[in-house]
Amino acid sequence: MSSQPNQSLIDGIRCLQYLVSSGRAIGCRELARLMGINTTRVNRLLMTMASIGLTMQDEQRRYLPGPGIHALAAQAIRGSALFSQALPLLERHAPKDIVVAMGVLWEDQVIYIYHSEPGSQVTQALAGFHMLPAWQSVIGMSLLAAESDEALIPRFTPEQWQQLHPHLVQQRTQGHVVWHHDDGEVSMAQPLGARPAALAFAGMWQVNDDVVNTRLEALHQLAAQLTQKT
Known part of the structure; x- marks a missing residue:
């Protein structure tokens, strides 16, 4: 065969x-x-x-x-341990005052499994949030770092690679990505253990280093809970 x-x-x-x-x-x-x-x-x-x-x-x-x-969608959701086991934890423990997201990579696109907005009573999940090119997503940056530069460079334009590469280095050396956007937003992400998924916090505006460090510690703790549970 x-x-x-x-x-x-x-x-x-x-x-x-x-x-x-x-x-x-x-x-x-x-x-x-x-x-x-x-x-x-x-x-x-x-x-x-x-x-x-x-x-x-x-x-x-x-x-x-x-x-x-x-x-097919219903069967996929039922069969996804990542989704079914992570969702209750995220609903209970994710911060409510910032964006919290969990996503996976598919063909250099981030697919959001979970996405919550501050103050929203409704979580946007599998069917409720659009895809995003990986180089524009802190989750994408975090997950792409598992691949070599040689494998990644042909898939992105020079401008995209210029934005992406420093965050790949950060993920590989520190185990997470913290992205300070030009407009003042800060977002951060880290992979969920061996699973091809990452957890992210975003929607933090004009925050100082103390706030960033506090949020980063909360991200680590929540990611650890998700890794143990799933």
């Missing part, structure tokens, strides 16, 4: 992920361009998934997630 990955299966899963994450109806050509593969192949994949209800078409023959996505 061949040990080579099944490329058709890989392309199908990627196609579905790009479609769902787009947040809108999308045509085959645009989707093919995003994925970097042939339009005919994308069309065949989408039609195949439509046959089992994972995709559907609108009046302009653009593709949307189909009803089968809801079943």
